[in-house]
Amino acid sequence: MSSITVCARFRPLTSKEKLNGDADSVCIRCIDSETFVFKDDKDEELTFSFDRVFYEESKQDDVYQFLALPIVRDSVNAINGTIITYGQTGAGKTYSMEGPGILECDEQKKGLLPRVVKGLFDSLSPSDEELTFSIKLSMVEIYMEKIRDLFDLSKDNIQIKESKSRGIILHGVTEITVLDPAEALQSLSRGIANRAVGETQMNLASSRSHCVYIFTIQQEFSREKRMRSGKLILVDLAGSEKVEKTGAEGRVLEEAKTINKSLSALGNVINSLTCGLQGKTSHIPYRDSKLTRMLQDALGGTARTALLCCCSPSASNVSESLSTLRFGARAKHIKSSPRVHCIEEKSNTGSTASSPPGDEFSSRIM
């Protein structure tokens, strides 16, 4: 059994926060690379420990090396992996995930995604001539409990199904085979641009939807009869802020409730998983939201999972930061059993993974 890797990241103060004088009221005090003291709105000091804490001077590569690289390496060995960014809007989730832009040229500023892409291709470079591999990429957005394909906006209600051999599947989602890192980044950039187009059409902000990046890595060894397949999922969650704070009304309020529903479903899944560990057997409510259903295997299952809790260091965001940190502290108790997940018989054509006979979709569809 292993635990979820949980890290906290405090971004630097924004220029607006500096102008507001927030520099004088930063709510955290660093103890070491794992522990810090957080001052809440009643001036009480709470000590938090995580697997690693990234302070404002931390580098994008530090986050990648600690949080993502071990998961990237495992995914190449067919152990599924999931990397999630959590926190209120403006806390640094997208900056950590993408960097200032997915095609960003400044090496230092590149986010997790471009580093994951490079890491995957570097780990797969065949030193062994008997090995052939392929990487497929899908990108979806979950908004108001609907899954939209970011590579094909006409697919705006993708269904989740379950296959005996391949686990949770997004039925009919576009999968792009990417042959090198440059091609992967171009595809990611297209998906991100599509996300913006859809958002303009629907008049919604990206902070109100969850963005999910899925890499499927397949490897075949010509000597063996079987092929290995690993999945690496990155999730940039919607902002976790409370509805009241945003002053939302009407449709925006309905949206916020639905977003909070999937985030509270995520919280409930985490609670149930940790209750189970305390000896109480409980039902795990994965089916309560699209998000938790998609992440079913990542949470307490067979995948290796890392959670980055992104926070503002400013005292003006203290209650949202505290709720993010408490979420992370709870998630730390989840245990999972990462294992080689998907080994399939080679199909007759020997290339792409076709479902083996008898691999029926489960009849229950969300």
Ligand code: ADP
């Ligand atoms: P979120 O996705 O959580 O809503 P963003 O990632 O968009 O938040 O970050 C909000 C702002 O803070 C952006 O302008 C971003 O460039 C900046 N920012 C976030 N994290 C960092 C960081 N670690 N270093 C520098 N700037 C950051």
Ligand code: MG
């Ligand atoms: Mg964002």
